[in-house]
Amino acid sequence: MDMGQYLEVFIEESKEHIQACNEHLLELEKNPKDLSIVNEIFRSAHTLKGMSATMGYEDLANLTHQMENILDAIRQSKLSVSAELIDIVFLAIDHLEEMVQSISEGGDGKSDVIEVISQLKRIEKGNLSIISSAEKEVAAAAVAEVANRPSKTVYDEFEYTVLQQSAEQGFDTYEITVSLREDCLLKAARVFMVFEALESTGEIIKSTPPVEQLEEEQFDNEFTITLVSTEKKETIQNQIERISEIEKVEISQLSAAEIRPLIYHESEPEREPEPERTLEKVDQPETAAETEHYDGKKQSAKTAASNKTIRVNIERLDILMNLFEELVIDRGRLEQISRDLNNQELHETVERMSRISGDLQNIILNMRMVPVETVFNRFPRMVRQLARDLNKKIHLEIVGAETELDRTVIDEIGDPLVHLLRNALDHGIETPDVRKAQGKPEEGKVILKAYHSGNHVFIEIEDDGAGISREKVLEKAIAKKIIPPQAAAGLTDQQVFELIFASGFSTAEKISDISGRGVGLDVVKNTIESLGGSVTIDSVIGKGSIFSIQLPLTLSIISVMLVGIQKEKYAIPLSSIIETAIIKEEDILNAHNQKVIDFRGKVVPLLFLKDLFEVPVSKETSGLHSVVIVRKGDKMAGLVVDSFIGQQEIVLKSLGNYLANVFAISGATILGDGQVALIVDCNALIK
Known part of the structure; x- marks a missing residue:
């Protein structure tokens, strides 16, 4: 039978079962007497074994089979849960993950699992009770029977x-x-x-x-x-x-x-067959009658759910999104033609099409949304291992894992979060003896939180550790020549904290496997800003720190304010805009060789886009200036343009590798009249 048709489902379900094993093992470590958790791990391992055997991946099947033996011994109270046992089972799961990854990349799914199987067997033998000589004779007779059968x-x-x-x-x-x-x-x-x-x-x-x-x-x-x-x-x-x-x-x-x-x-007599191990159509598809569905249990128990959900390859969603982006461009063109012709019937039809395509847009964007738990669920295991390496006691609390983000953003956000978590564990949380001396609980706390706010998702990493020392950061920044000494006194705490994102910056006293080389946080900042997001820091000495990441819900279709500069059109993302204003020439002030305005009691610098983008001047403007007030974190700027055109949803298109480094331009879009408008990168301008 050709199993190729089941390969994609096998890979996806295997990843789900491996993740379930990871999560339940962490729970088991906290509640070693809870046999219901052991049963959950056993079910995942058992199903994975059956699937692997049916698909012909012997190493996967053999390793999960040995995991079953260990779990079975725990269920029968022949083994007790220990840190060593958890470590070895985690090691086995790492091998399973590698093999599934190999299969997903077109490999054969083979791995050298002999060593880890041996370790599992050593644990199994070392903790089981010594059997009697009579039982040994029975075992020896059984072995002889095998040889002579x-x-x-x-x-x-x-x-x-x-x-x-x-x-x-x-x-x-x-x-x-x-x-x-x-x-x-x-x-x-x-x-x-x-x-x-x-x-x-x-x-x-x-x-x-x-x-x-x-x-x-x-x-x-x-x-x-x-x-x-x-x-x-x-x-x-x-x-x-x-x-x-x-x-x-x-x-x-x-x-x-x-x-x-x-x-x-x-070391153990032959076990009696157990109900969980029997071949039922609801569990293990290892015979001819069951190869049509290698997880019959799910087929029968989740019939209703399978009728309501379907797995779709992300590439198909990308193609669908690209086609819809073209539709958005044509929609803008039709709206422009409708306005030019001023035909009532055409106007009504275009308006209806715009409403329907708007609903379609929401559905497509929601289809691409993925809960951030797909990224978050790998962190508890990482935190456990790092805490042990650092000899610290750390509890990770995850809040809002159901918050959804576009798949494109999800794929990129994993590594920055890893860096920030490692930073919190290494630099933030103190060792148990230090915390005890300060009157804190020995166990440090890290909260990983995600939530929606407007058209953005915020991800926060909060710790109750030592906080960030302003003096220590400034000392390192001056030593690394990131800032001159005379500038240090005039910096706010927020500005000082942002210095840790500078390339090559590190406050670690020595280089370790975890930190100290000055790489990581600058990569975090660059990655997040490339996604159209931002990262800010709040910290209090002795209380802890909060790293807050702001991300757009989606990257491909964004709402913008179209502005005119001479004969050219530019798009400014609405997510960056505070408000628009018309100012008079006499309202413009000079401060430190910079033109500024007084905006609601704050001094806001002005940036003349026609000068920044070197737009050819064909006509002089009047004494009034159109200004778009934009913000990045707590910094603001006023972008001076010639005119406001209006708000519009546009499709963000890359400029390609040839124009990748154009200053303050993040992409382009095609407007309804066929013109190309460049999209202004407000983060780069304020920076």
Whole structure:
């Protein structure tokens, strides 16, 4: 059976199960006596094992099988939850994640899992009770039985479980030995034909030699296949004998007693079959009857949900978004034509189309929205490990994980958040003894919060640590020649805090794996600003710090104010605008060689865009100036333009690599009349 059609679903569901294991393991560490958490991890591992086995990824299946043994021992109170055990299971999950990632990138999903399986087995053996000599004799007899049994094939524990469960469901187990003729020219082709014939009658569990060797013709003329099927022995034999260049076919039907696992733990007697391990159509799809759906449990339990949701490749959504962007451009063109012709019927039709396309726009943008928990859910594990490396006690609290952001922003925001969290853990939170001496709880607290505000999403990282020392930051900034000494006294606390975003800045006393090289926070600032966002810092010595990130909900379609400068048109994002104003020439003042105005009691510098963008002057303006007041954080500026055209939704288009470094221009758009308008980057202007 071709499993390629299930690959995408397998990858997505595997990632979900691995993430579930990660989250529940963290819970288990906090509540080691809660067996309901162990059961949740067991279910995820069990389902992942069944899926992997069905898809043919043996390393995945074997590793999850060994994880099951550990979890099962915990459920039976043969093992107690310890930090060492959690660490090893986390290591196993890391391997699972690597293998799934390999599969998603087109790899074979193989990994060297022998070491981690050995570690899992050592934990399993080291904590189980010592069995009696009588039980050891039983185990030895079982091993001897394996060596002397009539079966030509040796099965590991996992394959043994599959065969036992298949037998319980009414399937017969056959060992089929096929001998090819000595003069057979294309042995691999004959093997393929045999496999194809057998797959039409049942499910192949194992081949000896393995499939890879058979494909490379690394065998003499004989190979053995283990098949589970409901067909009669004669039917199977007839299917194979139809293939030419086959000399002999031997089929033996194995009873349950004749199938024994090769790997038999000397330290534990054979376990009784458990209800959770039995092959049911609601759980493990490891037989011929169940390969159509490798997670039948979800198929039956979530039928209603599956009818309401569907997985869509993000590339398809990108294509849909691009097509809609073209529609937005044409919508603007139609609105312009409607105004020019002044035809009532055309005007009504265009107005209706604008309303419908506006609704469509909201639906498409919502389709692209992804909860930030897809980024947040990897942080608890990271914080746990970092806290242990730093010998600190840290509790991470996540608030607002359901807050949604555009997928494009989600893909970019992960690394900046990692840097900020590592910074909070290393520089912010103190060690337990220092916190105790200061009258604080030994366990530090970091809050990762996300929430909507207007057309923006805010993500905050707050800690109750040491805070940022103004003097220490200024000392380092002067030493690194980021600011001159004479400028230090005139800086506000906010301006001092922003110095830590300078390239090469670090207050760490020594370089470590976690920090100290002065890279990280400058990358954070650049990445966030490239997304049209901003980052600010508030801090109080001894109380802690808050890093606040402001991000746009979406990047591709934005609302702007169109302005005119001579014969050219520019677009200023509404998210940056405070208000617009008309000022007289005499209202303009001079301060430190800079033209400024008094705006509601604040001194706001003026930037004349025609000078900044070197726009050719064809006519002089009157004594009145049109000004757009824009803001970035607590800084403001007045952009002087010739005229206001109006508000419009536009499609943001990149200028391409050739024009990537144009000052204060973040992109361009095509207007309704066919003109190109450049989009002003207010962040760059204020900076």
